[in-house]
Amino acid sequence: xxxxxxxxxxxxxxxxxxxxxxxxxxxxxxxxxxxxxxxxxxxxxxxxxxxxxxxxxxxxxxxxxxxxxxxxxxxxxxxxxxxxxxxxxxxxxxxxxxxxxxxxxxxxxxxxxxxxxxxxxxxxxxxxxxxxxxxxxxxxxxxxxxxxxxxxxxxxxxxxxxxxxxxxxxxxxxxxxxxxxxxxxxxxxxxxxxxxxxxxxxxxxxxxxxxxxxxxxxxxxxxxxxxxxxxxxxxxxxxxxxxxxxxxxxxxxxxxxxxxxxxxxxxxxxxxxxxxxxxxxxxxxxxxxxxxxxxxxx
Amino acid sequence: xxxxxxxxxxxxxxxxxxxxxxxxxxxxxxxxxxxxxxxxxxxxxxxxxxxxxxxxxxxxxxxxxxxxxxxxxxxxxxxxxxxxxxxxxxxxxxxxxxxxxxxxxxxxxxxxxxxxxxxxxxxxxxxxxx
Numbered sequence: 051x052x053x054x055x056x057x058x059x060x061x062x063x064x065x066x067x068x069x070x071x072x073x074x075x076x077x078x079x080x081x082x083x084x085x086x087x088x089x090x091x092x093x094x095x096x097x098x099x100x101x102x103x104x105x106x107x108x109x110x111x112x113x114x115x116x117x118x119x120x121x122x123x124x125x126x127x128x129x130x131x132x133x134x135x136x137x138x139x140x141x142x143x144x145x146x147x148x149x150x151x152x153x154x155x156x157x158x159x160x161x162x163x164x165x166x167x168x169x170x171x172x173x174x175x176x177x178x179x180x181x182x183x184x185x186x187x188x189x190x191x192x193x194x195x196x197x198x199x200x201x202x203x204x205x206x207x208x209x210x211x212x213x214x215x216x217x218x219x220x221x222x223x224x225x226x227x228x229x230x231x232x233x234x235x236x237x238x239x240x241x242x243x244x245x246x247x248x249x250x251x252x253x254x255x256x257x258x259x260x261x262x263x264x265x266x267x268x269x270x271x272x273x274x275x276x277x278x279x280x281x282x283x284x285x286x287x288x289x290x291x292x293x294x295x296x297x298x299x300x301x302x303x304x305x306x307x308x309x310x311x312x313x314x315x316x317x318x319x320x321x322x323x324x325x326x327x328x329x330x331x332x333x334x335x336x337x338x339x340x341x342x343x344x345x346x347x348x
Numbered sequence: 349x350x351x352x353x354x355x356x357x358x359x360x361x362x363x364x365x366x367x368x369x370x371x372x373x374x375x376x377x378x379x380x381x382x383x384x385x386x387x388x389x390x391x392x393x394x395x396x397x398x399x400x401x402x403x404x405x406x407x408x409x410x411x412x413x414x415x416x417x418x419x420x421x422x423x424x425x426x427x428x429x430x431x432x433x434x435x436x437x438x439x440x441x442x443x444x445x446x447x448x449x450x451x452x453x454x455x456x457x458x459x460x461x462x463x464x465x466x467x468x469x470x471x472x473x474x475x476x477x478x
Contacts, residue, residue, distance in 0.1 A: 343372040
C-alpha cells in the first residue's frame with residue numbers, strides 16, 4: 051500500500067477547504083487571512099474585472115448560527131457607509147451552505163507607531179476614531195478594536211477592519227461570551243458581560259492610543275485622556291468614540307481637555323505655546339519701547 | 349464679529365495704547381492728545397486693512413506680514429510729518445507702528461468671522477440605529 055506524503059495531504063486539505071465559488075462571479079486568487087470565523091481570499095470579480103476581498107465562512111464553524119452571524123456582519127458593514135469602513139459589494143450563500151461576502155480589497159499596512167511623530171500619531175488616531183464614532187452614532191459597537199484591525203491604505207486612507215463581532219447597542223449580547231483581544235478588551239468584556247456598549251470601544255481606543263505613544267512619555271493631559279478612556283468602570287470613561295476624539299482633538303489644538311484639570315502655570319504655558327507669535331510680537335514691542343525710553347531723545 | 353469690525357476695534361484700542369506710550373518721550377508730552385488721536389486713527393486704518401486682508405487670504409504668516417507692512421507705511425506717513433518742535437521721530441513711531449500692524453494682522457487671521465460664513469450651524473441629521 052502506498053501512503054500519501056505530508057505535502058500531498060496538506061495540498062488535499064487545502065483543496066478540500068477551499069470554497070467552491072464557481073456559482074458566483076468571483077474567482078479565488080489566494081488566501082489573504084484566516085480568522086476564527088472565516089477565511090479571507092483575494093478574488094477576481096469576473097463581471098467588473100476588479101480584485102476584491104472575499105470572506106467565506108470557515109468549514110470548521112459552518113452551521114446555521116455561524117451562517118447567520120456572517121450574514122449579519124455583512125449587513126452591518128453594508129449599512130455603515132463611511133470612507134473609513136471597508137464597503138461590502140455583494141453577499142450570498144455557496145452551494146455547500148457556507149455564507150460569504152465580497153468587499154473592497156484594501157492594499158496597505160496595519161497600524162504601527164514607528165517613524166511617526168506625536169502630532170502625526172494623534173492625527174492618525176483621530177482618523178481611526180472617525181469610523182468608530184460613525185458606527186457608534188448608528189448604534190453599532192465594534193468590540194474588537196486593535197492595531198491589527200486598522201489598515202493604512204497606500205494613499206494614506208485609514209480603514210477600520212474586521213467588524214466580525216460588531217453588535218448593535220440595542221442587542222442583549224450573549225451572556226458569558228468573551229469577545230475581543232486581551233490588552234484591548236475592557237474589563238467588562240473580559241468578565242463576559244457582553245451587552246454591547248460603546249464604552250468598550252472607548253477602552254480599546256484608549257489602549258491603542260497608549261500603544262501608539264509607547265515610545266515616549268506623553269504629557270499629563272494626554273496621559274489623563276488615556277487614563278479616562280481606560281477606566282476600569284465604564285461609567286468613568288468617555289461616552290463614545292466621538293467624545294474621546296473631541297478631547298484628543300482639543301489637546302492637539304492646544305486647548306484644555308476635559309480629562310485633566312491643569313494648574314495656573316500649566317494653563318499659562320499652554321496659552322503661550324499656542325500664541326507664540328503674539329507673545330513674540332508683544333515682547334518685541336515692549337523691549338523696543340524700553341529701548342526708546344532708555345536711549346531715545348528726551 | 350466680522351474680521352473688519354474686529355480690526356477696527358482692536359486697531360483703535362492698540363493705536364490708543366501705542367499713542368499713550370509717547371508719554372515715555374518727555375519732549376512730546378505737551379502734545380499727547382493729538383498724538384493719541386492720530387495714533388488711534390492710524391490703528392483704525394491698519395485694522396480695516398488687516399481685517400479686509402484676512403477675509404481674502406487665510407494665512408497667519410501672510411496676515412502678520414501684511415499688517416507689518418501696512419503699519420510701517422502708515423507710521424512712515426505720520427513720522428514724515430515734522431513734530432511741533434520740528435523734529436522727525438522715525439524710529440519712535442515706525443517701529444511700534446509696524447508691530448501694532450503685525451499684531452492686528454495676527455488677530456484678524458486668528459479671530460473674527462470669515463467672509464460668507466453663516467452665523468448659525470447648519471442642519472442636524474438624525475441617524476437611525478442599525
